[in-house]
Amino acid sequence: MTSLPPCIHIVDDDPDIRDGLAWLFDSRGWRSCGWASGPAFIEGIAAQAPDWGAAVVLLDVRMQPWSGPVTFEHFKPLGCPWPVLFLTGHGDVSTAVQAVKNGAWDFLEKPFQDNLLVDRVEQALQAAASQTQAQRHTQRLRQALASLSPREREVLGELLRGHYNKNIAEHLGITQRTVEFHRANIFEKMGVESAIELAHQLGQLQSLDGDAH
Template identity: 40%
Template sequence: MPRNDAKQPTSATPPLSSITSIIAVVDDDQALRDSLVWLLESVGLTTHAFADGEAFLAAEHGDYGALLLDVRMPGMSGLQVQQQLVEHRAALPVIMMTGHGDVPMAVAALKNGAFDFIEKPFNHQQLIDVVQQALGNAYEQRRAVQQHRRLKARYQSLRPKEQNIVAHVAEGMTSKEIAEHMQISGKTVEVYRLRAMKAMGAANLAELVRQAVALELVPTLTPTPSPDE
């Protein structure tokens, strides 16, 4: 049964939030687009289809959770569309759809950050599994970004001396060393450190250090290669 390329959200409840469960399908083959829309919506995934890469890039693609992208299309190829997304720093997992002989192009896409590729003709369950994995990956990445933003906001809310103490703790300095370095009393160091831990939501010093590392307040240690490496 014919379907419009511009799909409206269905009433089915997606497995993730509505923001991260919308799938974009970009392929110049209308029969394949319709088939993919039917398949994905049959498992509760809202799907928007596009006949070419230009139409997809012209649309607002920030709300999509994953992209099924054909490698070979008239006009912009799938690789060119992917490169545009990379240049615009779009956090969107891309699943390349390849035909016979397109594996080298799929490998190039993987090297450029694609999530996976799947060969035509598709195994329906395999396609659904890959899409669900991509959605899960996108969900975790977005959650990590949100957590990092919250952590950064907490750190920026600290007083300058509290920020300095967090950095010095992460550097491995003792309270006595911090006091001497900052020319304040050891008791003041303890007060500022406890305030910082409370504001940062750190339950203990180890967690405070991990937060400082996540915020890149101190450099991470590069593992020393073993003699056998």
């Protein structure tokens, strides 16, 4: 089954702008989807959760009945990973800057060149793909850790302290051969080939958990 190419969601209450941007992205071989208002956009995409796929949202600042920032506030609770790029007139730059501080990916001031917009959208897609890949890797590490037996966790703790198999066997009151068996299981489950790589992976995980608190 082949996955669909990324979709560019164009949220703007001006039909001419929606049509123009749709033509631009269609001409580059990308899918696009136009939305005439914030409520229509939020209602339309909510049904996709949690299978979001790859997409970028182009969100106009000045719209009715919801402005771009108000639409963005309704978008965030959905947990959708799509980068949001605000399109703003000169007088709304400060609003767009605030939206970026609140989690939007970036903003682009009108009038803009088509190539610049396309480049910015490509950058947003690449950033989102990298983030998704990192999140998958982190999730896999967490699942691997959870799959370790109590004894494997003990051996893991000893490995991370830099102890050799012989010392680990003495500390835990087991044979060196048993330590080697558990060590091989730990490496296989965690997807690593050395104790150094294992320490590096778990260090990254610990850092992420620390950032979350």
